[in-house]
Amino acid sequence: MIKKLIVGVFLGLLLSACNTNQEESKISRLDFPNVLNLKGTIERSSQAGVSSFSDLGTWHSFSLHEDRNLQGVGGFVGPFLMRQQQSFWLSPSIIKLQIKDVDAGELLDLSKAQNVSNTFYPGLLKQTFEINDLLVNLYLFNANKRTSVITADVSNQGNARTIQLGWKGTVFSKIQQSVTTENNRVCVKINNREEAQLLFNCEEITVYDSCYSLLETPEKLDESAKCRISGAFMYLLDKNEVNEYLAAAAPLVKEPGVVLERNEKRWNKYLQQLNQGSEDAVLNVDKYQQLAVKAFLTLMHNWRSEAGDILHQGIVPSYAATYFQGLWAWDSWKHAVAIAPFEPELAKDQIRAIYDYQNEEGMLADCFFRDLSIEGVNWRNTKAPLSGWSIFQVYTETQDLNFIKEMFPKLLKYHEWWYANRDHDQNGLCEYGSTDGTRIAAAWESGMDNAVRFDDAKIIENNRGAYSIDQESVDLNAYLYQEKRYIQKLATVLGKKAVADRFEQEAQQLKEKIQALMYRSEDGFFYDIKLDSHEKIAIQGPEGWSPLYNEVASAEQAKELVKVIMDTTRFNTPMPFPTLSAAHEQFNPQRGYWRGPVWLDQAYFAIEGMKNYGYVAEAKMMAVKLVESAEGLVNSQMPIRENYHPITKEGLNAEHFSWSASHLLMLF
Structure with a gap:
């Protein structure tokens, strides 16, 4: 039933959701309205292009109606169900407010409302409108x-x-036959395992075709009095979840103010942490506050809880692209580092999730999904070895000794897997490769799928189920050098002196090999080398500055590398750090994916690499140029993109891309 509330208590709850607690902080989510544009209208279940909001790892999201769309008054857009290769909108608006004027005996036409506003605050959707001397604030x-x-x-x-207040809603006709009601809830069957549930404080619910409707008990409102109505939407991924989450939702529907207050405090804390920035950061968080918040929101909107064959929570690359509804190894290392200061358990679980798919030999899978019966684990290749960096950075943030005790043997096994399966001539320099003997999977293993440096590579067999390309890659070996240093540091923390000493020695030996064999003094750059002759594959891409980031280069080599990076004919393009030198004949950002577009992870590695060697002014200058030139990054509601055109600066490929957001956060 509708609860008439004591005015003072009601105002306290309302203010907790809508006003900053000045005693706790000068920064609140109210300072960041509509950082991303989440407004749109959904007319069909398969519709794309409308951005949405989620939090706490839900596999569903909601959006805002556009202010001018008066048919949307009383509700929010969605939900959007994130389903592997089959994501869709369940409804144009699954739960919409109804208001009945009992004295007049009629429902108010909310499309005649005035002063309608729809606002997205971090962690909260809000709609406000006025009708017939009633002021309505709607929250999700x-x-x-x-x-x-x-x-x-x-x-x-x-x-x-x-x-008399109530709710109504409809689902798209493709699943209309599955809408039923039971007691105080509406059930929508998605398939044999998944279902959506709506829970209310009312048992008199009418269901017809693809719609439902309910009205709670009439309530007399005196002048200036207030009342509240609530409901809950649940997207449940397994029948075993139904009882658990229905029981958890009941008190949420009865006392939503408590949960709303907790939500506000959590989000204000995030924003306070974000605003602190870092003293030695190359980007100033005060100057680019909106961008920092947008980057953080991107990660939070891509947060997915454990479900099905994803055994630990993590962050997916992009909810906006159906093919990205899974976890990738390379992406996950970056996501974990970026989110660790804000959600340390999520960061640890992101790493655990990838190591859940480590085989007996030590290899980590490239990617996997919630339902492996639809698309299995990709064991054709792994990804570049950045997990040591990720584990160490998360430990630095959390100081969780048990976490590194848990992860250290797994990390060690993975590191040694490379030398057993990707070092064809056993000379201590590894190659990218595959398990199925295909060159394309070997290129995927680098993460730079169609990079020009792999165009002429040949695949060779190492042992059964282990193949390499016939070139030793500078970025792979620079990452392995860095991983040896992180293993050394973690071993020291764990009191494993012999292991620490071994990896310190191995790291030094590897560093000397990279400096001697992979650097070309004639043009001041690092290159992949041919396996047999050690001839340099003289194609300039971001792999060449990986020795800066991983601190492999000598001081003199770093000096020359920075000159190449700052060259406006090569990497200092209008938006800097293309993935292929602009001087190369195959430079093609519009179609190239890794043959020219700017990827923010590689830009980050260059910027941090310059800073590592004391080129701080250059690093800051290039970081500012990077974010200010990219279409839609600064002072815009546009989403963060997968990559960018280095000449036109337009955003390319997937929207709301997590590793781009991760590296922006790291720059702060």
Whole structure:
């Protein structure tokens, strides 16, 4: 039933959701309205192009109606269900407010509302409107990894009257036959395992075709009195979850103010942490505050809880691209480092999730998904070895000794896997490769799928199920050098002196080999080399500055490398750090993927690499040029993109891309 609240208590709850607690902080989410444009209208279930909001790892999201769309008054857009290769909008608006004027005996036409506004705050959707002397504030926020809460606060600004509040909603016709009601909930069957549930404080629910409708008990509102109605939406991924999350949702529907207050405090804390920045950062968080928040929101909106064959929570590359509804190894290392200061358990679980798919030999899978029956684990290749960096950075942030005790033997096994399976001539320099003997999977292993440096590579067999390309890659070996140093540091923390000493020695030997064999003094750059002759594959790409980031280069080599990076004919393009030198004949950012577009992870490695060797002014200058030139990054509601055109600076490929956001956060 509708609860009439004591004015003081109600205002306290309302203010907790809408006003900054000045005693706690000068920064709140109210300072960041509509950092991303989440407004749109959904007319079909397969519709693309409308951005959405999620939190706490839900596999569903919601959006805002556009202010001018008065048909959307009383509700929010969605939900959007994130389903591997089959994501779709369940509804144009699954839960919409109804207001009945009991005295007049009619439902109010909310499309005649005035002063309508739809606002996205970090962690919260809000709609405000006025109709017939009623002021309505409608909120949507997430309460746990399966549940969103929708609540409407109605304030009487006129004479005393009796009103009746309720909800209504519809689903797209493709699943209309599966809408049913039971007690105080509406059930929508998605398939044999998945279902959506709507929970209310009312048992009299009418279901017809693909729609439902309900009205709670009439309530008399005196002048200036207020009341509230709430409901919960749950996207449940397994039948075993139904009872658990229905039980958890019941108190949320009865007392949403408590959950809303907790939501506000959590998000304000994130923003306070974000605003602190770092003293030695190359980007100033005060100057680019909106960008920092947008980067953080991108990660939070891509946060997915453990479900199905994803055994630990993590961050997917992009909710906006159906093919990215899984976890990738390379991406995950970056996501974990970026999110660790804010959600340390999520960061640790992101790493655990990838190591859940480590085989007996020590190899880590490239990627996997929630439902492996639809698309299995990709064991054709792994990804570049950055997990040691990720584990160490998360430990630095959390000081969780048990975490590194858990991860250290797994990391060690993975590191040694490279030398057993990707070092064809056993000379201590590794190659990218594959398990199926294909060159394309070997290129995927680098993460730079179609990079020009692999065009002429040949695949060779090392042992059964282990193949290499016939070139030793500078970035791979620079990452392996860095990983040896992180293993050394972790071993020291764990009191494993013999292991630490061994990896310190191995690291030094590898560093000397990279400096001697992979650097060309004639043009001041590092290159991949042919396996047999050690001839340099003289194609300039971001792999060549990986020795800066991983601190492999000598001081003199670093000096010459920075000159190449700062050259406006090569890498200092209008948006800097293309993935192929602009002087190369195959430079093609529009179609090239890794043959010219700017990827922000590689830009980050260059910027941090310059800083590592004391070129701080150059690093800061290039970081500022990077973010200010990219289309839509600064002072814009546009989403962060997968990559960017280095000449036109336009965003390319997937929107709301997590590793781009991760490296932006690291720059702060």
